[in-house]
Amino acid sequence: xxxxxxxxxxxxxxxxxxxxxxxxxxxxxFVVPCIQQIRxxxxxxxxxxxxxxxxxxxxxxxxxxxxxAQVKIQGQNKEMLAAACQMFLGKTEGEIAHIALETxxxxxxxxxxxxxxxxxxxxxxxxxxQVFKVASSDLVNMGISVVSYTLKDIHDDQDYLHSLGxxxxxxxxxxxxxxxxxAKRDAGIQEAKAKQQKVSAQYVSEIEMAKAQxxxxxxxxxxxxxxxxxxxxxxxxxxxxxxxxxxxxxxxRVQVQxxxxxxxxxxxxxEITRREKELEARVKKPSEADxxxxxxxxxxxxxxxxxxxxxxxxxIRIRGEAEAYAIGVRARAEAQQMxxxxxxxxxxxxxxxxxxxxxxxxxVAEEISGPLSSxxxxxxxSSGGGTLGAAKVTxxxxxxxxxxxxxxxxxxxxxxxxxx
Numbered sequence: 001x002x003x004x005x006x007x008x009x010x011x012x013x014x015x016x017x018x019x020x021x022x023x024x025x026x027x028x029x030f031v032v033p034c035i036q037q038i039r040x041x042x043x044x045x046x047x048x049x050x051x052x053x054x055x056x057x058x059x060x061x062x063x064x065x066x067x068x069a070q071v072k073i074q075g076q077n078k079e080m081l082a083a084a085c086q087m088f089l090g091k092t093e094g095e096i097a098h099i100a101l102e103t104x105x106x107x108x109x110x111x112x113x114x115x116x117x118x119x120x121x122x123x124x125x126x127x128x129x130q131v132f133k134v135a136s137s138d139l140v141n142m143g144i145s146v147v148s149y150t151l152k153d154i155h156d157d158q159d160y161l162h163s164l165g166x167x168x169x170x171x172x173x174x175x176x177x178x179x180x181x182x183a184k185r186d187a188g189i190q191e192a193k194a195k196q197q198k199v200s201a202q203y204v205s206e207i208e209m210a211k212a213q214x215x216x217x218x219x220x221x222x223x224x225x226x227x228x229x230x231x232x233x234x235x236x237x238x239x240x241x242x243x244x245x246x247x248x249x250x251x252x253r254v255q256v257q258x259x260x261x262x263x264x265x266x267x268x269x270x271e272i273t274r275r276e277k278e279l280e281a282r283v284k285k286p287s288e289a290d291x292x293x294x295x296x297x298x299x300x301x302x303x304x305x306x307x308x309x310x311x312x313x314x315x316i317r318i319r320g321e322a323e324a325y326a327i328g329v330r331a332r333a334e335a336q337q338m339x340x341x342x343x344x345x346x347x348x349x350x351x352x353x354x355x356x357x358x359x360x361x362x363x364v365a366e367e368i369s370g371p372l373s374s375x376x377x378x379x380x381x382s383s384g385g386g387t388l389g390a391a392k393v394t395x396x397x398x399x400x401x402x403x404x405x406x407x408x409x410x411x412x413x414x415x416x417x418x419x420x
Contacts, residue, residue, distance in 0.1 A: 051067075117160060243325055254319070
C-alpha cells in the first residue's frame, strides 16, 4: 500500500494476489499484484457549527453555546495522514465532519461545565483557547488538525445573561450620570475660577493704573518743584550776574576817574614845573625865586594830596554802592525764594506740614529710644499683672510714641490721624 497526495485529496493504492508473478530484470525482482484498489480521502477544510444546548455550568446555570470550528486532515504530515487513513478511509466527507463535530462538541460541553457563566460571557477568548487546546490534542490522534475555533453565540432560557446585561447597563448608566455630574461640577468650578481670575486681573489692572497715575502726579510735582527751583536759581544767578557786571562796570568807571585824576595831577605838576622855570627866568633875586619855588612846590604837593584823598574817597564810595547793590539783589532773590516756599506750603497746607512732621518722627523715636540703647542693664519690677520681659520695655516705648501725635497736635495744631 502506498500514498499519493494532491492539493485536495490523498489517494491510497493497495493490491493482493494469491500467486503473484515474478519478473526479473537487470538483477531486480518486481512483484506484480493481480488485483489493485484505489481509494481517496478528502483533504478539504471542513467548517463545523458546534452547538451545545442547555449545558449546566459550574454554578448549575444552564446555557447554550454555539462555536465555529475549521478542521482538516493534515496531508503534509505522513504520520497524521496515515492515522487519518486508518480512521476514515472509505468514509465520506460528511461522516468525517460528523465525527470531528461530535468530538469538538464533547470537549466544548466539558469546558462549559468547568466554567461559570460570567467567565464564559466576559472572557470569550479564554473559553475559545481552552476548547481549541483540548480538542486539538484529541483530534490530532485522528489525523485531523483544528485550524481555528471561535465562540459565536451564548444564550440561555432563564434570562440570566439578560440580567447580567441589565446590571452592567445600570452600572454604565450610573457611571455616565456620575461622570456627567462631575464634568458639570468641574466646569462650574473652572468657570468660577475664570470669573475670579478675570475680576482679579481687572482689579490688578485698575490698581496698576491708579499707581501709575499716582506716580505720574508725584513725579510731575517733583519735576515742577525742581523746575521752579532751577528757574528761581537761574533768575537769582542772572540777577547776581547783572549785579556783578554793574559792579565791574562801576569799578572800571572808578578806575577811569582815578586815571583821569592822575593825568590831571601830572598836568598840574607839568604846569608847576613850567611856572617854576618861568619864575626862575623872571625873578632876579635867587632867594626870592627859591622862596617862590618852595611855596609853589608846597602848594602843588598839598593839591596833589587833596586830589589823591578825594580820588580814594570816591573809589571807596563807588565800591560801597556796588556792594550794597549786590547785597540788595541777593536779599531780594532770597526773599523771592522764601515767598515761593511759602506759596508751596500754602498750596499743600496740611500735607506739606505732615510731610515735614513725618520726616522728623523717626528722629524723635530715635531720641526717645536712645537712652535705652545705651543702657547696660535694665531691672524690671512687676506687681504680677501684665506683660513681662522685653515685651514690657517695648510696650513702654510704644506707649510713649502713642502720645506723640497728641503732643504734635498741641504744639503745631496739626492732627496726624485726621489728615488724609
